[in-house]
Amino acid sequence: MFSVVLKKLKDTLYSKSKGGAAIQNIFIRTFSAPERLDMTSLAWVGHIPFAYYLVAIMKPRKVVELGSFKGNSLSAFCQSVEENKLDSKVVGVDAWEGDLHMGTFPEEYYLELKDFMDNHYPNFASLKKCYFDDAVTSFPDGSIDLLHIDGLHTYEAVKNDFETWLPKLSDKAVVLFHDTTVVKKDFGVIKYWSEISTMYPSFNFDFSHGLGVLAVGKNISEDVRVFIDVATKRPAAINNLFYGLAQDILPEKAFAFVEKLRANEEFKCGRQVTHQDINNIRDVALSLEKTNIKHAALLMELAHKLRPNGILIKKKHFEYQENLKSKIAK
Numbered sequence: 001m002f003s004v005v006l007k008k009l010k011d012t013l014y015s016k017s018k019g020g021a022a023i024q025n026i027f028i029r030t031f032s033a034p035e036r037l038d039m040t041s042l043a044w045v046g047h048i049p050f051a052y053y054l055v056a057i058m059k060p061r062k063v064v065e066l067g068s069f070k071g072n073s074l075s076a077f078c079q080s081v082e083e084n085k086l087d088s089k090v091v092g093v094d095a096w097e098g099d100l101h102m103g104t105f106p107e108e109y110y111l112e113l114k115d116f117m118d119n120h121y122p123n124f125a126s127l128k129k130c131y132f133d134d135a136v137t138s139f140p141d142g143s144i145d146l147l148h149i150d151g152l153h154t155y156e157a158v159k160n161d162f163e164t165w166l167p168k169l170s171d172k173a174v175v176l177f178h179d180t181t182v183v184k185k186d187f188g189v190i191k192y193w194s195e196i197s198t199m200y201p202s203f204n205f206d207f208s209h210g211l212g213v214l215a216v217g218k219n220i221s222e223d224v225r226v227f228i229d230v231a232t233k234r235p236a237a238i239n240n241l242f243y244g245l246a247q248d249i250l251p252e253k254a255f256a257f258v259e260k261l262r263a264n265e266e267f268k269c270g271r272q273v274t275h276q277d278i279n280n281i282r283d284v285a286l287s288l289e290k291t292n293i294k295h296a297a298l299l300m301e302l303a304h305k306l307r308p309n310g311i312l313i314k315k316k317h318f319e320y321q322e323n324l325k326s327k328i329a330k
Helices: 002-013 020-030 045-058 072-083 107-120 132-138 155-168 189-196 222-233 235-248 250-264 275-288 293-306 311-329
Strands: 062-066 089-094 125-129 144-149 169-178 202-205 211-215
Touching (some): 045 072, 045 169, 045 202, 045 211, 045 222, 062 155, 072 107, 072 144, 132 155, 144 155, 155 169, 155 189, 202 222, 222 235, 275 293, 275 311, 293 311
Parallel strands (some): 062 144, 089 125
Antiparallel strands (some): 169 211
16 A cells, blocks of 8 residues: 555655655655544544644644544544654543534543543643633643644634634644535534635645645645645645545454444444445455455454345355354364
8 A cells, every 4th residue: 555655646746846755754654553443433534644644744742632522533643643753742622511513422432532542642642621712721822733623513613713722823833624525504614614725725635524724824844835735736636645545544443343342242333333334344344355254254243233134244244154153163
């Protein structure tokens, strides 16, 4: 996968850009599978490779996330800090109460994420369990290099989040907005993005509900400047590149889901999984049937729980189980 990515970068995007070498080196040197993936919250998973990459090239002093939910995005930022040995602080801000769009959150969401952060990134990561407007006074002006806004998605809320936290941003700051492509009642991110993205250098990823990248700082790093420049000139290529990297983590993602279900000892997540998620799990199982029947069987078992009447899934589930039984008998 990496060799293909690097060739694409070299041949089609960065052959004449001095920033290309740095981008290639980061991919080949540091990108790895995510340490944390909560499979009941899939909307942000597609952007994990970019989150990792952006932190690696920015080397931010402070990363702040508004709306951490179950921690997929926050964990990606933290993993990049750790693996790239950066001198950064990462703070996740959330009341963990839920909102108009997400419903009510149980206390377990916060406790589980806090336990993960305390065990994996105790030296530089922390959570603030409070409202965004209450947390803002805890940060000095000009102190935040990377801000991720992913809270309540009404137009008024997103606008307020950006304007309230704007004084806290440094002259190198980048702001990420999630759900920039969602067209849905009461979702106003797409409208606000259409306004704010014309005021600063920007790029918008068009998959996984959209992720807007806004270069707010007047002195953004050269690597960020090069990325924005190339991305705006070749948006399809950049979207395909990072979408491909996201697809590359699917097996790990699927197996994490299986492990989570087994750890909980009962299946609770089916109602939150989309039709496409089931297809993805099924397809990964099919791709592994000749090389790793045990993993293929685990995934197909999950797909069968999610879609018990699927003809192909039912057939393959039975076939894989029989295959495993025959291997055990031998």
